[in-house]
Amino acid sequence: xxxxxxxxLNLPAAQLDNLQQLGYQAMTSxxxxxxxxxxxxxxxxxxxxxxxxxxAAFAIGMLTNxxxxxxxxxxxxxxxxxxxxxxxxxxxxxxxxxxxxIKVVVLCGGQSIGPQIGSLEHGAHIIVGTPGRIKDHLRKKxxxxxxxxxxxxxxxxxxxxxxFYEDMEIIIGETxxxxxxxxxxxxxxxxxxxxxxxxxxxxxxxxVESIH
Ligand code: ADP
Ligand code: MG
Numbered sequence: 734x735x736x737x738x739x740x741x742l743n744l745p746a747a748q749l750d751n752l753q754q755l756g757y758q759a760m761t762s763x764x765x766x767x768x769x770x771x772x773x774x775x776x777x778x779x780x781x782x783x784x785x786x787x788x789a790a791f792a793i794g795m796l797t798n799x800x801x802x803x804x805x806x807x808x809x810x811x812x813x814x815x816x817x818x819x820x821x822x823x824x825x826x827x828x829x830x831x832x833x834x835i836k837v838v839v840l841c842g843g844q845s846i847g848p849q850i851g852s853l854e855h856g857a858h859i860i861v862g863t864p865g866r867i868k869d870h871l872r873k874k875x876x877x878x879x880x881x882x883x884x885x886x887x888x889x890x891x892x893x894x895x896x897f898y899e900d901m902e903i904i905i906g907e908t909x910x911x912x913x914x915x916x917x918x919x920x921x922x923x924x925x926x927x928x929x930x931x932x933x934x935x936x937x938x939x940x941v942e943s944i945h
Contacts (some may be wrong), residue, residue: 735759736765736822737759737760737762737765738759739752739757739759739793739931740770742768742771742772742793744772744793744851745795745797745831745895747831747832748793748828748831749753750808750831750854751828751830751831752793752828755827755942757789757808760786761785761786761789761790762781762784762785762830763781763785763786763787763788763939763941764781764789764793764913764932765937766779766909766939767779767794767912767915767939767940768790768791768794769782769792770875770937771790771791771793771795771914772797772843772880773788773915773926775935775937776913776914776915776916776934776935776937777915777916777934777935777936777937777939778916778918778921778925778929778933778936778937779915779916779917779918779939779940780915780917780918780919780921780936780937780938780939780940780941781859781919781940781941782813782941783844783919785880786939787887788820788821788825788828788887789824789828790885791810791885791887791915791917792824792825792828793828793881793938794883794894795808795825795859795885796825796828796829796832796937797916798883798908798913799829799832799835799858799859800858801831801832801833801834801835803858803880804857804858804876805856805858805877805879805880806848806857806858806859806860806876806877806880806881807858807859807880807881807882807883808859808860808862808881808882808884808885808906809859809860809867809883809884809885810859810860810861810862810879810885810887811823811862811864811867811879811884811885811886811892811901811904812861812862812863812887812888812892813844813863813864813887813888813891813892813894813895814841814891815839815841815842816846817887817888818839818840818841818861818862818863819839819841821861821887822837822839822861825837825859825861829859830846830925835858835859835895836852836856836858836859837857837858837859837860837861838852838853838857838859838869839860839862840859840861840862840863840866840867840876841863842863843864843866844895845872846869846870846875846903848927849870849875850870850873850875853870853875853876853922855880857877860876861882863892863897864892864897864900864901864904865897865900866873868900868903868904870909871903871904871907878904879907879908879909880909880944881896881908881909881912881937882909882911882912882913883912883913883915884905884912884913884914884915884932885886885914885916885917886901886914886915886916886918886928886932887908887917888901888917888918888919889916889917889918889925889928890918890919890920890921890925891919892920893924893925893928898924898928901918902931905932907942912921914932914933914934916928916929916933916936918931921940
């Protein structure tokens with residue numbers, strides 16, 4: 734067993750089988766550095782390039798904290814765009830296949846809000862979406878973040894570039910203080926450090942230069 738084997742992690746056997754079926758033979762660098770910390774419940778600032786496998790670096794840990802029998806949103810992943818939200822949701826659904834009935838709902842603008850409200854009414858364990866539309870749902874009270882245990886800020890630098898800071902502030906303010914906050918960013922400018930200082934608790938920093 735090598736250091737980068739998923740079996741070095743304390744994961745359910747069914748998830749190890751699922752990862753094998755997905756063809757994930759070894760952890761990528763960002764996964765190897767992040768997952769042990771994510772599974773320990775630590776807050777994380779992870780700097781890694783596109784294509785490095787960031788989704789699994791948070792999702793595999795996040796999924797161990799989802800109770801399928803509890804039909805409230807337990808994890809929230811904020812992404813800068815609809816396209817990225819859809820990609821992240823697709824990857825989370827694949828990684829969630831070892832558990833039954835985990836529902837992932839995508840909430841983004843540019844799509845009618847009615848069907849989104851319908852999906853939320855049926856119960857959603859994991860929410861993935863863009864800050865603007867998630868804020869809309871909070872305002873309408875069609876979404877509650879009171880039971881979020883894991884918050885992920887994916888491509889945080891891009892969300893800041895797109896002017897989402899205030900929306901993010903409002904959204905994060907609706908989540909419990911007792912939560913795990915995982916921040917992923919391709920770059921590490923000052924404003925990412927202030928974002929982290931505002932919303933994370935003793936975060937561990939992880940940097941990966943190469944993709945694999
Ligand atoms: P990023 O968010 O860093 O751009 P993604 O999480 O979208 O990267 O992953 C990029 C691609 O790599 C996806 O198609 C994903 O399924 C695949 N992938 C991720 N981790 C592994 C792994 N450990 N082994 C094989 N493929 C992986
Ligand atoms: Mg990504």
